[in-house]
Amino acid sequence: MKIRHRAAALVATAGLAVGAIAIAPSAGASQPSAAKTALGNKSIAAVLTSDGNKFDTNWGDYDIVTEAALAVLAAKPNSKVGVITKGGTAITVFAPTDRAFQRLVTSLTGKTPRTERAAFAAVASLGIPTVEKVLLYHVIPGATITSKQALKANGATLKTALGSTIRVAVYAGPEISLWDKDRNARNPRVILAKVDINKGNKQIAHGIDRVLRPLDLPPVAHN
DSSP states (O other): OOHHHHHGGGGGSOOOOOOOOOOOOOTTOOOOOOOOSOOBOOOHHHHHTTTOOOOOSOTTSOHHHHHHHHHHHHHOTTOGGGGGGOTTSOEEEEEEOHHHHHHHHHHHHSOOOSSHHHHHHHHHTTOHHHHHHHHHTTEEETOOOOHHHHTTOTTOEEEOTTSOEEEEEEETTTEEEEEOSOTTSOOOBBOGGGOSBTTTBSEEEEEESSOOOSSOOOOOOOO
């Protein structure tokens, strides 16, 4: 099945309004909250583009998500994705690595892209509306959630900029898992070596090893 066909249902997911963070932890779970100390206004966009955001052979950085955000903003300058450029607005971003996008494309198509450029091309083929919604599903508006807070947030439900939610599960190790809407794929995990990106600012990011999915997609059929 073509990647565009498998992604068509994503276009019908929730709207784009950025809402306040909604945290509904299970009994006994700690609740992350915005940092109370004075925070800076450097944006996540400034961090992501600081290395020139060129495709390379390092699958552990964030070239694909950066290019995806730039593509959305080029096509839709008023997109809510633009919140990542507004450093004075508190957000937490779960940023998929390039390897995460490679895994997504493999899952959707049954074929593994060998370069970051090829992985991005496959993602871009989903269309701007779908890419926009997937990106917004990775943004938690209204809160600066540090890794320390996240590790104490087992059972918390986070409302995304897309409007739908993700759930936080913390395991021994430690390990932070993010439960998205796709029951057929492994849930993304926070990469603990890539947390608190842009620390000390209102906008903070944490690397994740898979792309969060705002819809339950059927597994691809391998021929």
